Structures are given as C-alpha cells and as structure tokens.
Amino acid sequence: MPHATPRGLGRLAFGGDYNPEQWPEEVWREDIALMRQAGVNLVSLGIFSWARLEPRPGAFDFGWLDRVIELLHAAEIRIDLATPTVVPPAWFYREHPEALPVSRDGTRWAFGSRGAICHSSPAYREAITGIVTALGERYGRHPALAMWHVHNEYGVPVLECYCDVSAAHFRRWLAERYGSLDALNEAWGTAFWGQGYGDWEEIQPPRLTPTVANPAQRLDFARFASDSALANFRHERELLRELSPGTPVTTNFMVSPTQCDSMDYWAWGREVDLVTNDHYLVAEEDRNHINLAMAADLSRSVGGGRPWLLLEHSTSGVNWQRRGIAKRPGEMARNSLAHVARGSEGALFFQWRASRAGAEKFHSAMVPHAGTDSRIWREVVQLGSDLGRLAEIRGSETVADAAVVWDWQSWWAQKLEWRPSEDLDTRERAEAFYAALYDRHLTVDFVPPEDGALDGGALDRYPLVVVPALYLASARAGERLRRYVEGGGTLLVSYFSGIVDEHDAVHPGPHPGALRGVLGLTVEEFQPLHAGRAVRLTGSEGVPDLSADTWAETVVTRGAEPVWRYADGPAAGGPAVTRHRLGEGTAWYVSARLGRDDLDAVLALALADARLPDRDELPRDLEVVRRRGGSGAVYLFAINHNDAEVTMPLPGAGVELLTGADVAGKLGVPGGGVRVVRLAG
Ligand code: GAL
Numbered sequence: 001m002p003h004a005t006p007r008g009l010g011r012l013a014f015g016g017d018y019n020p021e022q023w024p025e026e027v028w029r030e031d032i033a034l035m036r037q038a039g040v041n042l043v044s045l046g047i048f049s050w051a052r053l054e055p056r057p058g059a060f061d062f063g064w065l066d067r068v069i070e071l072l073h074a075a076e077i078r079i080d081l082a083t084p085t086v087v088p089p090a091w092f093y094r095e096h097p098e099a100l101p102v103s104r105d106g107t108r109w110a111f112g113s114r115g116a117i118c119h120s121s122p123a124y125r126e127a128i129t130g131i132v133t134a135l136g137e138r139y140g141r142h143p144a145l146a147m148w149h150v151h152n153e154y155g156v157p158v159l160e161c162y163c164d165v166s167a168a169h170f171r172r173w174l175a176e177r178y179g180s181l182d183a184l185n186e187a188w189g190t191a192f193w194g195q196g197y198g199d200w201e202e203i204q205p206p207r208l209t210p211t212v213a214n215p216a217q218r219l220d221f222a223r224f225a226s227d228s229a230l231a232n233f234r235h236e237r238e239l240l241r242e243l244s245p246g247t248p249v250t251t252n253f254m255v256s257p258t259q260c261d262s263m264d265y266w267a268w269g270r271e272v273d274l275v276t277n278d279h280y281l282v283a284e285e286d287r288n289h290i291n292l293a294m295a296a297d298l299s300r301s302v303g304g305g306r307p308w309l310l311l312e313h314s315t316s317g318v319n320w321q322r323r324g325i326a327k328r329p330g331e332m333a334r335n336s337l338a339h340v341a342r343g344s345e346g347a348l349f350f351q352w353r354a355s356r357a358g359a360e361k362f363h364s365a366m367v368p369h370a371g372t373d374s375r376i377w378r379e380v381v382q383l384g385s386d387l388g389r390l391a392e393i394r395g396s397e398t399v400a401d402a403a404v405v406w407d408w409q410s411w412w413a414q415k416l417e418w419r420p421s422e423d424l425d426t427r428e429r430a431e432a433f434y435a436a437l438y439d440r441h442l443t444v445d446f447v448p449p450e451d452g453a454l455d456g457g458a459l460d461r462y463p464l465v466v467v468p469a470l471y472l473a474s475a476r477a478g479e480r481l482r483r484y485v486e487g488g489g490t491l492l493v494s495y496f497s498g499i500v501d502e503h504d505a506v507h508p509g510p511h512p513g514a515l516r517g518v519l520g521l522t523v524e525e526f527q528p529l530h531a532g533r534a535v536r537l538t539g540s541e542g543v544p545d546l547s548a549d550t551w552a553e554t555v556v557t558r559g560a561e562p563v564w565r566y567a568d569g570p571a572a573g574g575p576a577v578t579r580h581r582l583g584e585g586t587a588w589y590v591s592a593r594l595g596r597d598d599l600d601a602v603l604a605l606a607l608a609d610a611r612l613p614d615r616d617e618l619p620r621d622l623e624v625v626r627r628r629g630g631s632g633a634v635y636l637f638a639i640n641h642n643d644a645e646v647t648m649p650l651p652g653a654g655v656e657l658l659t660g661a662d663v664a665g666k667l668g669v670p671g672g673g674v675r676v677v678r679l680a681g
Contacts (some may be wrong), residue, residue, distance in 0.1 A: 002303040004248035004273040005345060006146035008078055009041055011391040013309060014347025014384050016366050018043035020068045021052050022355055028068060031353060032075045034367060038377075039384030042078045043352065044311065045069070047152050048114065050131055051085035057091055060134055071142060078146035080311070081139055083236055085128045086152040087114045096123040101161035105208045109158065113359065118161040119228040120169035125235065132236050136243030147248040149311070150236045153278060155263040156254055160225040162205045171200050173224045187503040188216040203676035213635055215416045215504045222412045226264045234271060248273035252311040255302060257427045258282055262333070264408045266448045269302030278312035278350070281335060283325035283567040287435075289641050292335060293623065294434045294444075296342035298406070301446035307395060310336070310344040313449070313635070315376050316364035324362060329375060329674040333383050334639050341625035341637035343398040344444075346387060389657050390676060396629035400445040401612060402437060402464040405432060406479075407449050410472035413504050414496070423550045429494055429593075433468035435530045436599045440607065441615035443625050449477035459484040464610040470497040478514030485518055486583030490610035493519060495591045496526075497552055511637035519589045520559030520580030527552040527570040535569030537576045537592065544601050548592035552576070555591050563605070566592075577602055579609075619646040624670060634679045638650065640669040654679040 008015055015035070035043070046053070046065060054060050072079055093100060094113040102108050109116045117124060119267050139145055178184040181197055190196045195214055197203055206213040206221050220277040237249045250272045254260035256279055269275055277299035282288045297307045315322030315332050327335070336347035354365035366530050368376045410424040437444055447459065449470060459465055465484060470477070470493075478498055498515030500506055507513020510522035529535065529550055537546040546564060555562075555575040559582075562575035571591075580587040584608045590602055607614065618624055620643040628634050636654070642648055646669055653664035654677040669675045 002269065002272050002275050002308070003005070003306055004147070005307070005394070006042060006078065006080065006097050006274070007247060008146055009446040011041060012340065012387045012394060013042040013348060014038075014387045015040040015042040015352070016044065016349035017047060017312065017351040018045050019048065019351060019353075019355070020045075021049055021064065022357070023353065025067070027353075028071055031367075032071050032077070034372065035077055035352070036075055038366065038381045039388055041163070042080055042146055042190070042346070042348065043072065044080040044082060044149050044348065046084055047082040047149065049082075049641065050086060050087055053084065053088035054089060054131055054134070058130065062138055069139065069142065073142075073144035077144070077297070079142075079144045080147050080149045080200065081135065081145055082149040083128070083132045083135060083151060085131065085236065085242075088117075088124065088127055090436050092123075092127055096121070098163065098165065099124045100156055102163040102166075103158075104160070104162055104206070108163075115157050117162055117233050118166060119159075119162075120161065120166040120226070122165075125232065126230065128236060128368055131240065132239045133243070136240050140244030140247070145244070145247055147250060147274065148244065149276075150233055150238050150240070150249060150251040150358070152251055153254050153260070154229045154233060155260050155556070159229060159262040160221065162207050166228075167205050169228065170205050170221065170224050171203050173227065174203065174220065174632070176218070177199060178301045188214055188220075189503070189505055190214070191345045194289040207640050212417045215413070218416055219409070219413050219504050222262070223264070223409065225262065226267065229263070230268060233268075237271070240644065250274045250276045252301065253302070254275045254279075255298040256291065257430065258291060259295075261411070264432055265298070266408065268561075271305070275299055275306070275308035276311040277301035277308060279339070280308065280314060280318050280321075281327070283318060283321055284323055286620070287641070289334070289338060289621075289623065289639075290435050290438050291431065292338055293342060293438060294431065295637065296344065297444050299543060300343035305397060305445060307343050307397065308347045309346055309348070310339040311348050311580070313347065314364050315349055315366055315368070315380060317362070318364070319360055319362040326364070328672070329379070332379055334641065334672065334674055335384065336383055337637065337676070338623060338639050340387075341388065341398070341489070341623070341627065341639065343627070344584075345394055347383070379427045383637045386658055392507070392633075392657075393627055393629070393635050393676075396627040396633070396635060399443065399626040399628050400462070401442040402436060402466065402610075403445050403447045403459060403462040404430070404437070405449050405465065405467045405470055406446045407470060407472070407667055409502075410449070410470050413500065414469065414471035418502075420466055421551060423528070423531070424496055426471065429469035432596055432605070433466050436603050437466065439596075439600065439620065440603065441618045442612065449473055449480070451480055452526070460489060462489070463612055464490045464606060467491065467493040467497050469494055472500050473498040473500065473514040474502050475507070475514055478518065481515065482582070485585035485587045488584035490585055490606055491518065491587040492606045493587065493589050495553060495593070516558075518580070518582060518587050519578070520582065520587065521578055521589060522552045523591070524556050525554040527554060529569065533569075535571075535592065536567040537564040538567045539577075541563040543605070546593050546594055546598040546601060548576070548598070552594040553591040560587075560589065579605075618648055622646050622648060624648065636679055638667055638669045638675045638676045638677070640671060640673055643671045645670050650677065652679055
C-alpha cells in the first residue's frame with residue numbers, strides 16, 4: 001500500500017514541473033533564486049528530456065542535468081526526478097516505427113507530440129530499460145533526490161493500441177485470464193452473432209467493426225490496456241528500487257473521471273509508493289470546486305486514505321481547454337488548499353516557468369510570461385508562505401463521513417454502445433451524488449465495489465454508503481453491500497446498478513441481479529424517457545414532490561416500501577423511490593434520474609437513517625474538511641468559495657494557522673479566503 005512521503009522535505013511540498021532544458025543556462029540561476037523567494041522545495045525534473053539525455057542511441061549526455069541538479073541541491077530544493085519514458089526520441093521511432101500506437105480504426109499515430117506509445121512493444125520496453133537504468137545508476141543515491149516520477153500520466157492522451165504486436169499480447173493476456181477457449185467463448189457470450197473462436201490466433205483486439213463489437217471483448221481490451229501500461233510501470237519501478245533503494249517511486253495519476261477514463265486506478269493505487277495526482281480545474285464549469293474536491297477525495301481513496309500529493313495543477317488558465325479562463329484572485333490558493341484539506345501533502349504546478357515555444361506556451365505557470373511583477377507571481381509567493389505555515393499538518397489524515405462506491409471497470413462497461421438509453425451516464429450520476437453530499441458538507445471516501453482491494457476496506461466504519469451508478473457489479477460486490485446493510489449500515493443506490501456481472505452478462509433473473517436482495521425489489525422493465533420529457537414523483541405525507549428526467553423504471557417491491565411513486569409517465573402509479581429495512585440497516589433505491597435539488601430530498605431521509613449530522617448551519621460553498629494527526633490533533637479547513645465573508649460555528653477553540661490568531665466559538669472566513677484551525681484538545 002502507498003505510504004511513503006517525498007524524502008527530505010520537512011514541510012509541505014511546494015513547486016512544480018521544471019523544464020530547464022527549454023531555457024539557456026543563464027536563466028537557471030534566476031529560476032533558482034526565484035524558487036527560493038517563493039519557498040519552492042520540490043520540483044519535477046526531466047519529464048520530457050529523453051532526447052536531450054540520450055541524443056543518439058546509447059550515447060548519454062548527463063552534463064546539463066548534473067549542473068541543474070547541483071544548482072537545485074545547493075539551494076536545498078529537492079528533486080522529483082522523472083523517467084522521460086512518455087516521449088521516446090525521434091531516433092527511436094525511426095528505428096522502430098512499429099512502436100507507434102494504432103487507433104481502433106487502424107490509423108497509426110505519428111511522432112511529433114507526446115505519449116505515442118504502444119505498451120506492448122518489446123522495442124519500447126528495451127529502450128526504457130536503457131534510459132531508466134542509466135538514470136537510476138547516475139542519480140539513484142543523490143542526496144537531493146526526493147522521489148522518482150515514472151513516465152507522465154499513463155493513459156493520457158492514448159492508452160489503447162490496436163496494432164498486431166498488441167493483438168498477440170492481448171491473446172496471451174486472455175489465455176492467462178481464461179485458461180481455455182471454451183471459458184473465453186462462454187465469458188464473451190460468443191454464441192451471440194456467431195462469434196465463437198476455435199483457435200486463439202483468431203482473436204483480435206476489438207478493432208472497428210461494421211456495427212457494435214462484442215461488449216465483453218471490448219471490456220477485456222480496456223482491462224488489458226490498463227494492465228499493459230501497469231506492467232511497464234512496474235518494470236521501471238523495479239529497476240529504480242534496485243538502483244535507488246528507499247526512494248519512493250510514483251507516477252502522476254489523473255484520477256478525475258473528467259480528465260482520464262482509461263485507467264483502473266484501484267489497481268494502480270496499490271502499485272505506487274505514494275499516490276500523486278494531477279488535477280486541472282474545469283475552468284468554465286459553474287462551482288468547479290466540487291469537481292476538484294471529488295478528484296482530491298478519489299486521489300486519497302485510491303491510496304487507501306493515506307496522504308497523497310498534488311503533483312500538477314495550474315496557477316491560472318489552461319491552454320487545452322476550450323477557453324483558458326484565468327483564475328480569479330485567491331482562486332489558486334483555494335484550489336491548492338482544498339487539495340491539501342483532502343489529504344495532499346502540498347501543492348505543485350505545471351509548470352515553473354511559462355514556455356516560449358511549443359504546444360503549451362499559453363498555459364499558465366508559476367513564473368508567467370508577464371514576469372514577477374504580476375498578480376500570479378505575487379499569489380505564488382503568498383501560497384509558498386501559507387504552505388510553510390501549515391508544516392505541522394504533514395502526515396495527518398482526512399476524516400470522511402460517508403463512502404461512495406466507484407468503479408472504473410463498471411464505468412467502461414456502461415459507456416459501451418447500445419445500452420437502454422444513450423443518456424445513461426455513470427460519470428454524471430457519480431458527480432451528481434457527490435455534489436449532493438458536498439452540499440451537505442459531508443466528506444467522502446471512495447471505495448471499490450469489492451473488499452480486499454485496499455487496506456481497511458471494511459464498509460461498516462461508514463454510516464452511509466452511496467452507490468450512484470454501478471452497472472457492473474459482481475455477485476460478491478452485491479453480497480458485500482447486503483452484509484453492510486444487515487449489519488446496520490444505510491445504503492443509497494441509484495438506478496441501472498447491479499445489472500451485469502464482470503463479463504457484461506446480465507445476472508440471471510430479474511434486474512437488478514446483484515442488488516435485488518439488499519434492495520428488496522425487482523425491476524420489471526426499464527422505462528427510458530424521451531429526450532426533454534420529465535415525470536413527476538409524489539410521496540407520502542411530509543415529503544416534497546419531485547421531478548425526474550431521462551430514466552424511470554417499473555419497480556416491483558418485494559420487501560421494500562415505496563416512499564415516492566411515479567405520478568405520471570410510463571411507470572405511473574408504481575414505486576419510484578423505495579426504502580428496505582433489512583437486518584439492522586436500511587437500503588434506499590432511486591429508480592429515476594433526479595436533479596441535484598431533488599436528490600437532496602432523498603438524501604436527507606437517508607442521512608436521517610444513517611444518523612449523520614445535519615450541517616445546515618454551514619453556509620453553501622463554505623468547504624469544511626478535517627484532517628486528524630497521529631497525536632489526535634484536529635485541523636479544520638474552511639475554504640470560502642463565496643465572494644462575501646461568512647461565519648461558521650467552531651466546536652471549541654483553537655489557533656488559526658495562516659494568521660496565528662486565537663479563535664473560539666466561531667470562525668469568520670473572508671470572501672474567497674481560507675482558514676485552517678488547529679482545534680484545541
Ligand atoms: C498535464 C501534463 C503536463 C501538462 C499539463 C498542462 O496533463 O502532465 O505535462 O501538459 O497537463 O496542460
């Protein structure tokens with residue numbers, strides 16, 4: 001399990017991607033002086049430097065990197081040294097054009113940007129062995145080395161490769177998974193549309209087909225792609241562990257479902273010594289701090305709840321978004337400290353100095369094109385000093401109130417074609433339920449559907465478990481949720497969950513196969529709604545009327561009681577939202593797509609069952625999160641996303657760490673500002 005921290009920092013980490021090879025050496029000295037001014041203590045170095053480090057095959061040039069590292073070391077700035085394996089040099093592709101990945105429609109991508117990698121390529125494996133070994137031998141024991149940054153954002157911009165080499169690798173992967181062709185034919189349901197295989201060599205990746213390809217084949221290919229990249233990560237990690245004993249090895253994730261959809265981060269989280277994540281604010285989205293919070297909670301969760309590290313975010317606008325909306329004054333600090341509140345041991349950026357050339361020259365940076373006489377630079381310096389004041393929170397852990405079940409594999413399966421409605425959207429439901437919990441000021445851990453995947457995977461420590469969209473759920477996952485409810489938990493499940501098994505085959509019997517028992521109902525028929533049409537839900541006394549769109553169901557209760565019924569639409573008169581008392585606990589089911597406010601009405605009842613605190617004394621968009629230290633110290637973060645000052649009640653007294661002020665009974669948080677209180681006792 002991930003548990004390491006970058007070596008030798010002594011404070012929260014602050015810094016960013018440093019790309020000195022883009023600049024003449026005289027700029028380096030200025031860089032270092034400015035880094036010291038801003039309180040930078042960690043930089044990610046060499047991420048895209050392979051062509052500079054190995055300009056000709058086997059001929060290395062480390063001179064420039066030696067000099068940069070010595071300058072940083074002398075300034076006591078630690079190094080997160082990258083292996084540059086996300087961009088092999090042009091000479092590599094000239095020798096091995098077959099290592100360029102192929103898209104599903106058979107197009108081979110070209111060299112000239114980044115991340116053009118076939119993870120099944122033996123030539124790529126050999127080349128990365130060379131450069132990683134050389135780097136490990138040269139710098140593996142350097143005193144400035146804080147950790148290793150393997151590759152960059154596996155899975156982005158492409159992960160899957162459909163070339164012949166990948167096809168052969170896929171067949172080996174399948175043979176290991178299924179053992180026999182009979183088992184594969186059964187798992188893939190190849191009796192449908194006459195797809196039965198009589199020889200392993202007949203199996204191909206799910207390349208472009210005239211109409212919908214076998215969904216089980218596609219799902220396995222997605223798993224294979226994530227596994228193949230993971231195998232390359234493990235290979236690099238093992239080389240580095242050998243040559244650089246004791247130095248944490250990581251790779252930067254992009255766990256936000258908005259930003260990367262191809263990696264099974266539950267599997268990846270177990271393999272890194274420290275979870276690191278990159279997050280880019282969805283600048284144009286209203287209340288985008290909620291998406292940020294979700295990404296931060298996911299980052300912590302894939303590491304089993306341990307502290308993690310935000311390795312990249314932006315000081316302001318992002319060039320690859322449709323509009324590079326600049327951050328408002330104070331927004332960068334709020335973003336950084338929201339990640340810290342949710343478990344990050346610091347805040348780093350892409351990138352240190354804005355590039356003059358290349359595809360990302362309009363991406364914001366710590367040192368912008370405007371130079372140091374700029375708002376961004378002043379805010380960077382301020383943030384460095386604020387993080388300095390929070391050194392004592394290192395190692396403390398974020399306290400969660402509830403759990404949300406999330407699964408990348410289920411998402412991959414649900415997204416495939418020809419589901420009962422093209423409006424079904426796993427990510428949208430996860431975000432909607434997350435937002436409802438956020439608005440109730442509840443901090444969330446994400447959990448995988450099956451236990452055993454992570455340390456401390458027991459659900460019973462959460463009074464509430466929410467399942468926003470779990471189309472694919474194994475019988476084991478269903479059993480786990482049933483035991484959780486029987487033991488006294490409160491479960492809240494949304495529609496189109498528990499429908500298929502791990503092979504994308506419908507569970508035997510009525511829907512929702514894996515969850516029928518725990519929910520105390522069956523779904524007789526799906527009732528997807530016409531685009532733009534809504535249905536009304538009416539409830540027993542004391543509950544408000546609700547409205548739903550996109551999705552409804554004909555539900556038959558078998559132990560559960562209806563709390564809301566459909567008032568109109570295709571399921572009129574039938575149960576819409578139900579409650580099932582089972583053992584010591586309760587399981588709620590929401591069979592229709594409710595908007596965020598209507599969702600809150602259901603959530604309120606589930607929260608009451610779970611006996612979770614009603615935090616309605618807290619203003620909307622005041623983000624309140626706690627971290628607890630090993631010594632029992634509790635740090636309360638209050639991040640005000642409103643323009644106006646707000647006040648919140650404070651449980652007892654404490655010291656506000658950013659201002660040094662004593663506080664008691666209540667806490668004022670300035671508009672757009674952040675307060676961090678070490679609570680007494
Ligand atoms: C990340 C990537 C960085 C940089 C950044 C800003 O995804 O790791 O290298 O490209 O985005 O666009």
